[in-house]
Amino acid sequence: xxxxxxxxxxxxxxxxxxxxxxxxxxxxxxxxxxxxxxxxxxxxxxxxxxxxxxxxxxxxxxxxxxxxxxxxxxxxxxxxxxxxxxxxxxxxxxxxxxxxxxxxxxxxxxxxx
Amino acid sequence: xxxxxxxxxxxxxxxxxxxxxxxxxxxxxxxxxxxxxxxxxxxxxxxxxxxxxxxxxxxxxxxxxxxxxxxxxxxxxxxxxxxxxxxxxxxxxxxxxxxxxxxxxxxxxx
Numbered sequence: 001x002x003x004x005x006x007x008x009x010x011x012x013x014x015x016x017x018x019x020x021x022x023x024x025x026x027x028x029x030x031x032x033x034x035x036x037x038x039x040x041x042x043x044x045x046x047x048x049x050x051x052x053x054x055x056x057x058x059x060x061x062x063x064x065x066x067x068x069x070x071x072x073x074x075x076x077x078x079x080x081x082x083x084x085x086x087x088x089x090x091x092x093x094x095x096x097x098x099x100x101x102x103x104x105x106x107x108x109x110x111x112x113x
Numbered sequence: 114x115x116x117x118x119x120x121x122x123x124x125x126x127x128x129x130x131x132x133x134x135x136x137x138x139x140x141x142x143x144x145x146x147x148x149x150x151x152x153x154x155x156x157x158x159x160x161x162x163x164x165x166x167x168x169x170x171x172x173x174x175x176x177x178x179x180x181x182x183x184x185x186x187x188x189x190x191x192x193x194x195x196x197x198x199x200x201x202x203x204x205x206x207x208x209x210x211x212x213x214x215x216x217x218x219x220x221x222x223x
Contacts (some may be wrong), residue, residue: 004155031209040122043156043213050209058210072206090155094209101146102203102211104155 002026006091006105013081013112018052021076021108023091031094032074033058033102034066043090049074081112116140119202119214121131126192127222134200134217136184142204145178145185152201159200160187194221 002096004025015021025032030051035043035058049068063085066078074093078085091105119136126132136145144163148156160171162178162185169176175188185204189196202214 020117035213040215042117042119042215043203045210045212048209056209092155101158101161104157106153106155 002106004091004093004103006089006108006109009106010109011111013078013110015079015082015112017112018077018079019081019083020078021089021091021110022073023075023105024073025093025103026072027090027093027095027103029093029095029103031073032068033092033094034064034074034076035090035092036060036085037090037107038087046076046089081110083112086110086112116212117202117204117214117219121217122215123220125220125222126196128132128192128194129193131188131190132192132219133186133188134202135184136202136204136214137184138204139183140204141181141182141191144205145176146203146205147174147176147185147187148201148203150201150216151197154199189219192221197221 006024021050034046037043044060047066049055052071055066067075089108092102094102117138143195146161147159150156158174165182167178173190199216199218203211
């Protein structure tokens, strides 16, 4: 059981480049999330998808777009990367059967030069 | 922005010591969660608290949901080297959104 799988694990971009971070979960969870983690700031919610077909903004959505491709997959896109988007990105999922518990992927370390 | 204030930001602890960290908020939360993150990994759930006053243990870890529903603490008893990591508190804003504290970085002196 893989849980939450994120790709890639590391990425370096130049300012202005675009890329998509992929996330898939195999736990049949309804809700999926994208967080970014920066030193001293904890985890901040970028976007979430409460269920297949819906997406909503979190605390820091600017500069990002998301797609809930199906129940398993939730991608995060940076259309024009900026140095301020250098961060570690985590995908997470939650299902009703697990109560309020969030399960995280192992993260994507992104550097924008 | 951040709704949860977590302290201390970091701590160095002696192996065998008992330590405590806490989280406070100006808002009421219905659920408090404590996560641990090890280097290169995502956070892993340690303890979930669902009722005010609830005290829950997971091995050497004990967490409590404050009576006012605006705070929670986590205790680690008899620290060991593998307790190293970043500990995050989190609380539910609504059914879907979770707000995280900034984390407490724990380093153990052998």
